[in-house]
Amino acid sequence: MNDAGAVAAVRAYIDDHRAAFLDDLAEWLRIPSVSAQPEHAADVRRSADWLAAHLRRTGFPTAEVWETEGAPAVFAEWPSEDPDAPTVLVYGHHDVQPAALEDGWDSDPFEPVVRGNRLYARGAADDKGQVLFHTLGVRAHLAATGRTAPAVNLKLLVEGEEESGSPNFRALVERHRDRVAADAVIVSDTGMWSRDTPTVCTGMRGLAECEIELSGPDQDIHSGSFGGAVPNPATAAGRLVAALHDEHERVAVPGFYDGIVELTERERQLFAELPFDEAEWLRTAKSHAPHGEAGHTTLERVWARPTAEVNGIGGGYQGAGGKTIIPSSALLKLSFRLVAGQDPERVEKAVSAWVAEQLPAGIRHTITFSGATRPCLTPLDHPALQSVARAMGRAFEQDIRFTREGGSGPAADLQDVIGAPVLFLGISVPSDGWHAPNEKVELDLLLKGVETSAYLWGDLAPH
Amino acid sequence: MNDAGAVAAVRAYIDDHRAAFLDDLAEWLRIPSVSAQPEHAADVRRSADWLAAHLRRTGFPTAEVWETEGAPAVFAEWPSEDPDAPTVLVYGHHDVQPAALEDGWDSDPFEPVVRGNRLYARGAADDKGQVLFHTLGVRAHLAATGRTAPAVNLKLLVEGEEESGSPNFRALVERHRDRVAADAVIVSDTGMWSRDTPTVCTGMRGLAECEIELSGPDQDIHSGSFGGAVPNPATAAGRLVAALHDEHERVAVPGFYDGIVELTERERQLFAELPFDEAEWLRTAKSHAPHGEAGHTTLERVWARPTAEVNGIGGGYQGAGGKTIIPSSALLKLSFRLVAGQDPERVEKAVSAWVAEQLPAGIRHTITFSGATRPCLTPLDHPALQSVARAMGRAFEQDIRFTREGGSGPAADLQDVIGAPVLFLGISVPSDGWHAPNEKVELDLLLKGVETSAYLWGDLAPH
Numbered sequence: 001m002n003d004a005g006a007v008a009a010v011r012a013y014i015d016d017h018r019a020a021f022l023d024d025l026a027e028w029l030r031i032p033s034v035s036a037q038p039e040h041a042a043d044v045r046r047s048a049d050w051l052a053a054h055l056r057r058t059g060f061p062t063a064e065v066w067e068t069e070g071a072p073a074v075f076a077e078w079p080s081e082d083p084d085a086p087t088v089l090v091y092g093h094h095d096v097q098p099a100a101l102e103d104g105w106d107s108d109p110f111e112p113v114v115r116g117n118r119l120y121a122r123g124a125a126d127d128k129g130q131v132l133f134h135t136l137g138v139r140a141h142l143a144a145t146g147r148t149a150p151a152v153n154l155k156l157l158v159e160g161e162e163e164s165g166s167p168n169f170r171a172l173v174e175r176h177r178d179r180v181a182a183d184a185v186i187v188s189d190t191g192m193w194s195r196d197t198p199t200v201c202t203g204m205r206g207l208a209e210c211e212i213e214l215s216g217p218d219q220d221i222h223s224g225s226f227g228g229a230v231p232n233p234a235t236a237a238g239r240l241v242a243a244l245h246d247e248h249e250r251v252a253v254p255g256f257y258d259g260i261v262e263l264t265e266r267e268r269q270l271f272a273e274l275p276f277d278e279a280e281w282l283r284t285a286k287s288h289a290p291h292g293e294a295g296h297t298t299l300e301r302v303w304a305r306p307t308a309e310v311n312g313i314g315g316g317y318q319g320a321g322g323k324t325i326i327p328s329s330a331l332l333k334l335s336f337r338l339v340a341g342q343d344p345e346r347v348e349k350a351v352s353a354w355v356a357e358q359l360p361a362g363i364r365h366t367i368t369f370s371g372a373t374r375p376c377l378t379p380l381d382h383p384a385l386q387s388v389a390r391a392m393g394r395a396f397e398q399d400i401r402f403t404r405e406g407g408s409g410p411a412a413d414l415q416d417v418i419g420a421p422v423l424f425l426g427i428s429v430p431s432d433g434w435h436a437p438n439e440k441v442e443l444d445l446l447l448k449g450v451e452t453s454a455y456l457w458g459d460l461a462p463h
Numbered sequence: 464m465n466d467a468g469a470v471a472a473v474r475a476y477i478d479d480h481r482a483a484f485l486d487d488l489a490e491w492l493r494i495p496s497v498s499a500q501p502e503h504a505a506d507v508r509r510s511a512d513w514l515a516a517h518l519r520r521t522g523f524p525t526a527e528v529w530e531t532e533g534a535p536a537v538f539a540e541w542p543s544e545d546p547d548a549p550t551v552l553v554y555g556h557h558d559v560q561p562a563a564l565e566d567g568w569d570s571d572p573f574e575p576v577v578r579g580n581r582l583y584a585r586g587a588a589d590d591k592g593q594v595l596f597h598t599l600g601v602r603a604h605l606a607a608t609g610r611t612a613p614a615v616n617l618k619l620l621v622e623g624e625e626e627s628g629s630p631n632f633r634a635l636v637e638r639h640r641d642r643v644a645a646d647a648v649i650v651s652d653t654g655m656w657s658r659d660t661p662t663v664c665t666g667m668r669g670l671a672e673c674e675i676e677l678s679g680p681d682q683d684i685h686s687g688s689f690g691g692a693v694p695n696p697a698t699a700a701g702r703l704v705a706a707l708h709d710e711h712e713r714v715a716v717p718g719f720y721d722g723i724v725e726l727t728e729r730e731r732q733l734f735a736e737l738p739f740d741e742a743e744w745l746r747t748a749k750s751h752a753p754h755g756e757a758g759h760t761t762l763e764r765v766w767a768r769p770t771a772e773v774n775g776i777g778g779g780y781q782g783a784g785g786k787t788i789i790p791s792s793a794l795l796k797l798s799f800r801l802v803a804g805q806d807p808e809r810v811e812k813a814v815s816a817w818v819a820e821q822l823p824a825g826i827r828h829t830i831t832f833s834g835a836t837r838p839c840l841t842p843l844d845h846p847a848l849q850s851v852a853r854a855m856g857r858a859f860e861q862d863i864r865f866t867r868e869g870g871s872g873p874a875a876d877l878q879d880v881i882g883a884p885v886l887f888l889g890i891s892v893p894s895d896g897w898h899a900p901n902e903k904v905e906l907d908l909l910l911k912g913v914e915t916s917a918y919l920w921g922d923l924a925p926h
């Protein structure tokens with residue numbers, strides 16, 4: 001079958017089945033699988049059961065509910081009939097953010113409703129819609145190619161605690177290391193630049209977090225009697241913060257940038273070609289000026305440069321009025337976003353050593369790290385990334401551009417444990433309102449996701 | 464009468480009257496005049512009434528209770544019979560800090576008890592004991608000199624809200640500007656270096672206080688999506704703190720030191736000769752290292768150098784664990800101790816201008832000043848200061864040394880409004896436990912206070 005024929009076949013299949021697909025999605029969206037609210041624990045389980053049953057109906061020979069210390073995940077696999085087919089693992093999540101009508105929803109968040117091209121419901125875009133497009137996608141793939149099994153060994157892992165920080169995900173993946181083994185991971189839990197500019201995300205930043213406690217006097221002391229003659233831990237906290245960056249807004253912790261994968265000229269150019277409106281971006285950031293590392297654009301700063309940010313600072317008297325004390329202690333919460341080539345453990349060691357060196361005599365400290373996540377990045381010329389871009393390009397009938405993601409996610413655990421490249425395939429747009437009232441998915445884009453999925457498995461398989 | 468005769472006469476009078484004096488003091492100490500606790504408002508009034516009556520019994524022709532917006536003060540005057548006698552105003556306070564047996568007192572804080580040389584009670588040293596020694600003092604002065612009125616026009620102003628921050632004191636003094644007019648002010652609400660090293664305090668630092676609110680994003684934003692590309696107000700707060708001092712720990716606000724009265728070589732030498740034990744001082748400061756302006760000793764730093772201290776800092780997430788946000792705002796509470804030659808208003812202007820200049824685009828701020836107090840300082844060679852040192856020297860039979868006080872107090876209001884030098888006469892020692900459980904006064908030192916008062920009025924009068 002030539003390309004035009006394949007596209008026509010996929011589209012015809014999707015047209016024939018879209019109504020049933022949307023009915024299925026609506027049924028799933030009616031289950032309020034809010035992982036952060038204990039009263040919805042049974043709903044999260046019901047959501048997992050629903051998905052496993054749906055995957056079996058789709059044709060997956062295996063679809064299991066996997067228990068964790070917290071909410072259950074769903075795992076399914078559909079082996080290819082080709083002995084040398086590659087294995088692909090799709091990642092998503094079936095839990096959703098909390099939602100209530102009174103938060104500002106125009107209709108019940110758990111009663112899906114279509115208005116025009118949009119399907120409104122909690123989870124429509126994040127992430128049930130983007131998980132489910134793969135099930136119609138794989139059916140369209142089979143129908144259009146005449147196969148009885150996918151061109152790749154297809155696996156799905158859909159967790160139930162992503163909106164609660166994936167506390168048990170790494171352990172789950174490690175426990176089932178053999179079952180989830182794959183040659184590539186497709187994460188369907190992100191979005192694209194915009195309706196007019198479909199994109200593939202090629203990486204996420206990593207994360208290291210720490211809390212620093214600084215102790216000065218054994219108790220708050222009088223700033224008249226002692227001020228000017230003993231070290232003040234709040235002052236020490238401020239000086240640490242100030243010393244975090246140099247005058248070019250580069251992180252000043254020695255060794256911090258060691259080994260990082262710098263942006264290539266091509267990537268910088270691709271970023272620069274995106275239709276980026278800084279004023280609009282600032283509105284999204286609720287901020288009043290851009291600010292960051294010298295020599296980099298805003299997009300480079302948030303996608304491809306490591307950072308040090310103060311998430312919290314505290315010490316001394318913070319109530320109304322004044323209190324003339326030298327506080328006994330101060331607290332800093334710092335987070336470091338990391339890019340490819342940076343290792344959270346190495347960064348933690350560098351930060352620890354740096355902090356110890358900065359503090360004056362008389363200020364004692366403790367530093368505690370938590371929540372490390374590795375960065376992930378797939379090079380632009382990686383064949384699997386090219387496959388995703390090609391499949392998406394066929395669906396959208398235009399060239400696909402490349403983005404990255406400034407945040408950090410459980411994708412990095414998959415990359416770590418499975419040792420495979422992670423690719424991000426999402427059709428959500430910024431206006432979809434993730435975590436907000438009136439979350440929605442654009443129906444035509446959702447079906448482009450189905451279509452992309454239908455093309456992808458053949459493209460990933462050896463020709 | 465020669466000097467030995469005068470001393471003998473004063474001491475004989477004190478010996479004869481000490482028992483009655485201590486009974487009177489005990490009676491006053493039994494009144495729990497805690498200005499900070501509304502349930503003691505009636506006790507504070509009772510304390511004022513008691514004192515006014517006591518002053519009338521002492522012989523003051525006028526002793527009035529003065530109303531304020533808060534607790535009442537007591538004013539008394541006893542004119543000299545010499546037409547060219549100078550006028551002296553004694554300042555003290557009749558309110559006390561809160562105290563309860565369960566705070567760790569060995570006996571009821573409002574049931575005075577003598578153990579050995581010590582009288583234990585809340586207010587024994589701060590400040591009832593040090594107010595009352597003037598009443599026996601003036602009687603001894605009259606008895607020893609054969610006068611029927613003091614050698615100076617003697618005024619007493621004893622406020623009732625000092626332990627609550629003297630919120631109405633300045634207004635009170637301004638309202639009664641004519642009545643409190645004086646050529647010198649004697650503040651009896653401080654202490655001396657130690658039992659073995661009697662001292663006169665020659666000044667207090669002033670104070671300027673401000674709160675700075677820094678605003679960045681309109682709400683907390685995600686440090687993954689936006690980190691590294693917008694200004695962070697907690698970072699800005701840290702940088703302000705760090706920029707407050709230069710590498711010599713001098714305050715880096717331009718103009719901050721303009722016009723300050725530098726320590727003379729003689730003063731530095733006098734400070735250096737005091738039996739100062741830095742390790743012991745650090746224990747008192749509950750601190751683990753000295754730290755401060757280069758080129759100055761600890762005593763110089765706390766007594767005679769201006770400072771900038773962070774009293775409070777806050778912003779972002781301060782709870783348990785981490786939260787990857789860029790906070791919307793941050794808060795700084797700063798206080799500046801000032802020395803002679805510094806004007807709080809000028810310092811406030813300098814700080815305001817400096818803050819505005821430090822902040823990056825995208826960080827808005829407000830700065831609010833409160834609680835300004837002027838510094839006060841009497842030169843070592845001032846005749847009234849020499850009088851106090853001489854009177855004290857006769858009582859203690861040794862040379863009196865000079866100290867300063869790092870804190871700031873309502874004395875500065877008296878200096879401002881009355882336009883007279885302020886001298887500090889106190890016999891309390893550091894172990895007296897001001898504001899702490901088991902506050903006490905050493906009885907022999909209390910009587911040295913009586914004796915000093917007895918000598919002082921004659922010394923201050925023209926010969």
Ligand SMILES: [Zn+2]
Nearest residue numbers: 126127162189
């Ligand atoms: Zn999601």
Ligand SMILES: [Zn+2]
Nearest residue numbers: 589590625652
């Ligand atoms: Zn006092």
